[in-house]
Amino acid sequence: MPVCDREFDALVIGGGVAGLVTARDLARAGQRVGLVERGPRLGGRVRGSRLAGLPVELGAEAFATRTGDVHMLLAELGLGNHIVAPRRDPAWVITNQAAHPLPESGVLGIPARPLSAATIRAIGFAAACRVACEPWRPRSSHDPGASVASVTRDRLGVRALTQLVAPVTEGVYSASPETLPFAAQAELAAAYERSGSLVRAAREVRASRLAAGGAVASLTGGMQGLIAALDADLRDLGVTVVTDAPVDSVAPAEASANALSGAASDAAAGVAASPGAEAPSRWRASWAGGSAEAAAIVLAIAPREATRLLAQPGAAPTAPTVPTGPTAPAAPTAEIAVETVTLVVDEAQLDQFPRGTGALIRPGHPRIAAKALTHATAKWAWLRDAAPAGRHVLRLSYGTRGRSPATAPLNDVESAALALRDAGEVLGVPLAPASLVAHERARWVIPGRADAPQLPPGLFCTGEAVAGTGLASVVPHARRTARDVLARQPVHQRNP
Known part of the structure; x- marks a missing residue:
């Protein structure tokens, strides 16, 4: 059922892992929750596909095990028995010599x-x-x-x-x-x-x-299983999920606009709000073909998107929070454009895993444009078992901060040809064009690290930019955000 002029206790904008986890925790607490995703699918940078009949990861392929947060979430979703560790081979480093x-x-x-x-x-x-x-x-x-x-x-x-x-x-x-x-x-x-x-x-x-059981782990069948389980759980909990809906504005609902205007004027003048100052009680998000009101809106999106939404007429100005002392975060960093090219190849010489589970390439290599290669069929036993003899899945990554991916100006066929040449150089096994069975390319924009913005009451933010890189950072931050939403809502706005 599409969200169109609906009312919720909480609305989450962004269907990546941070948004999905936040929405799930709010719904489990009895909130009426809506989630709006600008694209056609959920999951953000966790994205799977099938190539030559094999499940492959185009985005995040694993999670760090340094905390128990991701394990706990997977157990809640019934995926605890699907957690697997990678092959314990060292990665390789490829230098010029x-x-x-x-x-x-x-x-x-x-x-x-x-x-x-x-x-x-x-x-x-x-x-x-x-x-x-x-x-x-x-x-x-x-x-x-x-x-x-x-x-x-x-x-x-x-x-x-x-x-x-x-x-x-x-x-x-x-x-x-x-x-x-x-x-x-x-x-x-x-x-x-x-x-x-x-x-x-x-x-x-x-x-x-x-x-903690090793540095990283994944799921049998790939991390896309996490997204499928979260999606199913949200729908079972009654969360209204809308895709293909780019939100174009977030502003106080009409009844709260007057209350916000005074607070916004004070904020612009550098005057702190008094404890008894009236704050907007409802917010409205709008997109082509729909809108929704909620007591709380969670922005689980990239900082540039949040800035754009909050810069629309009627939205409150934001300013960065600047903590001090030993826990102060590092200065904000710029976005990074990254591309991955996943190859399925038939080459029996790769059965020996010549570079273990993958390799990192020293910057400036004269013959290799990629920055990293993952030999997925060497790294994950479940994928190796699913592949026919002599068939291998390789994923190459391109692009780093300050440099566009070498694949950016190429079409898909050209990018696959470049990746095949790079893979041969990295692995020390020439890969003929005839060895290529299938390929797929994915483009990502990794948000720069940023401090959490100072938002008006009723607005919250989560996601990789403010939480840190990887699911081990994103998941606990999303869960804390859900708790913050619940703690800051007046009692009369909570469902029993």
């Missing part, structure tokens, strides 16, 4: 065992000795906004930065270590603050992740 396994590390490529054969092979004996001595060096003093590169260069040296850390930040976080804030790596930064050593911090993070 060589390919080598990434040394055992805690995070960001920082070696937990600096004098291991893998570390020496990657950065040389002298550089490995410097890293091994780092725990006994005096603590360093770094600016709060220091980059990953500046901290790594100071503590571990240039070789460790360029050969180990840079390929990881570019391949995993789509950002140069020069621009990636060290404070944004919360686990590592906290461990470093405690120990004063990057190597000790890497070991601590690694031990924590191993205790």
Whole structure:
């Protein structure tokens, strides 16, 4: 049933994981909930497809296990028995001169065992000795906004930065270590603050992740199973879900407009609202062919979209919240355009998994445009079992902060040809055009990190930009947002 001039207790704008989880928790608390998604499907950057009869991931393929939040959600949805761990092979790093396994590390490529054969092979004996001595060096003093590169260069040296850390930040976080804030790596930064050593911090993070069952996990059949389960649960809970509905405005409902105008004028003048000041009690969201009113609206969308909606006539001005002290977040970062090209190929030489479960490519490689390759049939046993003998699924990623994807100007056939050439270079196995069985391309815009905006009463925000990257950050933030909505609603607006 489409939402058209309907009334809800809460309306969620955005059908990614953050929006779905927020809507579910609100509905479970007895709220009348609507959810509006601008595109034709739910799930955001969790997106599956089928190629040559195989289920493949075009977006997020796994979740970090550093907290139990995602596990708890999956258990609630009846998916606890479907959680699987990847093959325990190290990722590889491809440099201009060589390919080598990434040394055992805690995070960001920082070696937990600096004098291991893998570390020496990657950065040389002298550089490995410097890293091994780092725990006994005096603590360093770094600016709060220091980059990953500046901290790594100071503590571990240039070789460790360029050969180990840079390929990881570019391949995993789509950002140069020069621009990636060290404070944004919360686990590592906290461990470093405690120990004063990057190597000790890497070991601590690694031990924590191993205790949680490994660094990442996924679902048999792919992460799209999470979206299907959330969608089904929302409908069972009576949530009204609308797709293909780009919201074009969010503003106070007519009855609340006068109340907001005074508050907006005070906010623009820098005057704090008094505790007894009247606040808008209802908000209205509108889109082509529909509208809805709600006591609370949750913006589970990219910051640029939220800014556009709140800049419409009648909406309240927003200003960034600027926390201070040790918990203050890093400065906002820009959006990143990323493309993935997924290939299904027939090549028996890949049965040996020549680069383990995948590889990260050092930036500036003269022959490889991709930043990372995932050998999906090597990484996930359930997919390997589903594929015919000699058939493999490879996913290549392109694009990083400040650089457009090399595939951006290409059509789908050309991008697949580029990905096939890159895959052959990365894997050390030439892949002929005839080996290509199927391919699919996906484009993503990863929102930049931003502080949560200061919103008028009744408006809330969640999602990757304010929560942090990955489901392990997005899910708990969405659940906290749902609790905030419930806590701030007057008692008479809650359903029993």
